[in-house]
Amino acid sequence: MSELKFDKTKCADCQAVACLVKCQYIDLDRNTAKQEWQKVINGEDSFVLEACTTCYACEEYCPFENHPFYLIVERQEEKGILPAPRPIVTMWINQCQPVGKFMVGKIERKALSYCYLPQFNALVKGKLFNGIASSVIFGQEFFCNAVYLHYARTSVIKERLPKVLDNINKQGIKELVCLHDECYGTFTSLAPAYGIDVPFKPIHYFEYLYERLKEYKERIRPLNIKVAYQRNCSARLAPETDHFVDDIFSLIGAERLNREYDRENGLCCAEIFRMAKGPKLADEVQRRNIDDMVRVGAEYCVFNCPACWDSLADKVARKGIKPIHMIDLCKLAIGEEQSLKLPALTVEV
């Protein structure tokens, strides 16, 4: 079984303890943070393990790329701490279990991964996917499994991820465009942190979109819109991709509004908090986040992750902000239509 590559000497020399000091949900001064972090490293009891909301952000805060969040999750599992109620964990473990019901298109050297998110079936349409739309994989067999970081189950990741990588490799895929941001984070951060080889080149879909948009530059009609960007938890695993958001927006005439909860200070969709900590924290974080979007005058809220879309799209829409996935935003810029829309929720009585 793979083991986490964690270098405790990096932490010994660290004065900032940014992993905990910058945490948006645990309020600690530097000294206490240092003490508590040392406990985590030593495998001792620390309240941090219970208080962690599993927002992933400390992975980005750490200047040494030493994977503090992965270590927290390891320690939670070792100590039997349940970040979310047991039945929720059970449900997640069961529902993503590989059972041989996957979908494979006409695979080329370069392919798209839908992960295990059917929303991509709606999103992948139009010119931006010309030549690749049928080269696609989908299903539990290709599910990145990073979600188990929320549930203190790195053991599941370590068991399933090598098989997932093998499944992808068997398709002959050399370059995999990860439409789910979390897949990219898994292949470029999580897998290497556990010494798991990734036998193909992962490409973040932001980079893919940016390159395709450049091909269609003459078709782009600047959108001239003000946008709140919704950063997702797994964006913390690959912060190096964030510049593509700016690059794409600049290409299509979208203004990424400077707001309190973006970039390093971004708030995740918080829906995982509902299951882990209860509705109060989730509602409060979502309210702060959306109020911030309203305050800066956002016309659109742009989503990276379909799970964030599920959590927040309806809520931002109620505040008069148009929810849109990044892929759809790019489609709008070249004169195509938004595909992923809120279902007409039957409030039938």
Add this chain to the structure above:
Amino acid sequence: MTDIYEPLVKIVGKNYVSNQKEERYFYARDGGLMPAHEPDYVVLPRTTEEVQEIVKLANREKVAIVPKGAGLALTGLVIPQKGGIVLDMKRMDRILEVNEKARYVVVEGGTTQGALKSYLQKHHPDLRHSIPDSPPVATVVANVVIHGQGRLSHQYGFNSDMVSGLEVVLPTGELCRLGSCSVSSYWFSKGAPLPDLSGLFLGWFGATGIITKLGLKLYPCKKMRDVMVVLTDRAELVPDILLKLSHTEMMEDINVSAQPLPLRFKGTFWIMGYITGDSEDELEFKRQMVWGSLWDYFEKREVGLLSVSPDMKAPLMSMPSKDLTRFADVAKGGGFQYAGPITPIEKFPAFIKKLEEVAAKYQVFYASTTRLIGSGHCMMFSFSFSFNRANPDEMARAKKALDEASGFALEEGGVLWKADLDEQKMLMGKMDPNTLNLMKKIKQLLDPNGIMNPGNWEVK
């Protein structure tokens, strides 16, 4: 048996009587496991007077007569055991009156759930009825005749508790009104303050008369509705969770789902509670009350609140539930039946254990939906099995699984719901002898020639 085709034609017209093979084949069966038996005639009346004439004819000629809604009880209750007439009520589908201030509707005996829902949404959007999770073609009358349940059953009990008056054609052809409508033009009560005679017809599966008009209570229809999904993986906690949820008095409908597939359901019990409100504030208040009632379990990590995505929510919000219909064909081949004993909610863990046991023993695919009835006074627990109708072996195994589950439910203190003929025998075998005798006297008094849905509730 005398040929009564021509007399029937005289009553309803030739387009609405058939003694042809194809109609007799179709009306000989339902979607469940009970053996088929063909009627001699299929008749579709349009008016109460026609029903009266048909019944008088049948009584005179001693021909069996089985009133039928959509035939969706699935336990063979409208299979004509002794041939005769199947009286398909679907042409009597008018919605006669809605009294907005007294909150009731009067419908004809063949009005469907879907038609009533649609009518209320269009013409009386502030009112609603308790919609069962059967397909929309199920009829309102048939549902109360079997003591069905619906989306308001947690708040208001069995759908038959919501009846507010009856018009019945007796087996000897007389027309009779029961409840307030027997002395007044209003249909606000099926009994009180008079002697409540509705029990002579509700629950009898048409063996004592034919309901041609029905008064049904309507309830406020709030502007907004939401579902909360609570998960636990311990069956023994379910009764207490249900009681806590019920205690809040915030939920109009509470269900529990248990099934091994899709995998997301495996190993957990999904408790779904529905709340309504006229504003987001009202909904939020209810959410907080509900969640507060389970907070101790949440802190102990025994109970979780599932985040429900819009795509997941849409099917949960639909009425009737489309998921049930999907399950009905999960084994492919269109066979589906369930035993749904009514039982105290404390029996949930024992029933789940039995369900898993019989499913494994007979190798049939299972699911269970539990619905709370009347503030948790009891629950309907379904032992549901789907099977391929083209596979006789699978059908036989499903039937054995159902029979064993029903026997177990009875032993555990449950009462079998919409019991098929075998289950009726089981029930009557366990019933107090004086009660049985009373049933026998009632049946003989009302139906001296035994023509009404013979075989059902037949006390030997």
